[in-house]
Every structure is written in structure tokens, then in C-alpha cells.
Amino acid sequence: MKNKKTLWIPLLIIAFSCFIVFKWGIHSGCSDCEEEIRKQNFTEIISDPENYIADILAQQKHGIKFPLSEPASAKLRYYSFWKGTRTLNDQQLKSVLKILNDSASYEWGEIGTPDFEGCVTFHDKSGACIGFTKLGSDGQTYSTPSTAAMKWGLLQTNELNVILEKE
Numbered sequence: 001m002k003n004k005k006t007l008w009i010p011l012l013i014i015a016f017s018c019f020i021v022f023k024w025g026i027h028s029g030c031s032d033c034e035e036e037i038r039k040q041n042f043t044e045i046i047s048d049p050e051n052y053i054a055d056i057l058a059q060q061k062h063g064i065k066f067p068l069s070e071p072a073s074a075k076l077r078y079y080s081f082w083k084g085t086r087t088l089n090d091q092q093l094k095s096v097l098k099i100l101n102d103s104a105s106y107e108w109g110e111i112g113t114p115d116f117e118g119c120v121t122f123h124d125k126s127g128a129c130i131g132f133t134k135l136g137s138d139g140q141t142y143s144t145p146s147t148a149a150m151k152w153g154l155l156q157t158n159e160l161n162v163i164l165e166k167e
Contacts, residue, residue: 067131
């Protein structure tokens with residue numbers, strides 16, 4: 001009986017260790033990109049309803065959009081072992097950028113603490129991260145660098161479903 005009890009302790013430690021490594025591995029692509037992009041020198045404009053139109057006009061005048069330079073590739077990274085990571089094709093990349101840069105894709109407001117399902121990382125030709133968007137299952141997104149058009153990041157449900165490829 002004593003041997004059975006002592007066998008469970010190492011098994012629990014191994015299982016817990018695998019869980020931690022597994023969870024860290026799923027999020028690492030997003031975290032790495034987030035850290036890389038935050039080191040760059042850029043100014044984010046997070047607008048509010050009172051100055052929204054002026055902020056949008058200023059960004060349009062200066063050609064500011066998300067991300068700040070044209071991405072060569074993007075990866076959709078789910079926080080799920082079963083879905084993993086996949087590279088977006090050109091059509092999907094254009095569709096995601098159109099959604100994220102269109103103010104009509106968003107509603108005003110934040111919903112509180114989001115439950116993120118994954119992220120999209122955007123990369124230049126050299127593979128460097130030039131932007132990322134965390135995607136919440138409830139519609140909340142956090143893009144860096146953000147633009148005024150993103151209205152604090154609350155995507156309409158149908159737009160989120162297009163990005164996450166849900167029916």
C-alpha cells in the first residue's frame with residue numbers, strides 16, 4: 001500500500017510539470033511577439049467617443065493603419081493544443097487586416113477581463129513581429145500598435161468569428 005502512495009507523488013509532479021510546459025508553449029508565440037513589438041518606438045492612439053472623429057482624421061491624414069508597415073505574413077495562434085498555430089494565406093491576411101482596420105467592425109466599450117482564445121501575429125519579410133492582436137472569445141481584442149479606429153477593441157461577434165474561422 002505504501003508503494004502505491006509514493007508512486008502517485010512523482011506522477012502528479014510529472015503531470016503538473018507537463019501542464020505548465022504545455023501552457024507556456026501555447027502562449028509563447030504571442031508573448032514573444034508582444035515583447036518584440038513593445039520594444040519598438042511607436043505611439044498608440046486609443047480614442048474615446050468625444051475625440052474619435054478628430055483622431056480618425058489625423059490618422060488618415062498621416063496614413064496610419066494597423067500594423068504600421070505592410071505585413072508579409074501572419075500567424076493565427078490558438079491557445080489550444082488541438083488547434084495550435086497556422087499561417088494565414090494571402091486572402092486570409094487581407095481579410096483579417098480589413099476587419100481590424102475598419103471602425104465598423106467594432107463597438108464602443110470594454111467588457112472587463114477577457115478570456116483570450118488566441119492571437120494573430122503579423123510579421124515583415126524578415127520575420128520580425130510588426131503587430132499582434134489578442135482575440136477574446138467574448139469579442140474583446142487588444143492590438144498593438146492600436147489605432148483610433150479600434151474603439152477600445154470590442155469586435156462585433158461576426159467579425160471575431162471570421163478571424164477565428166467559426167461558423
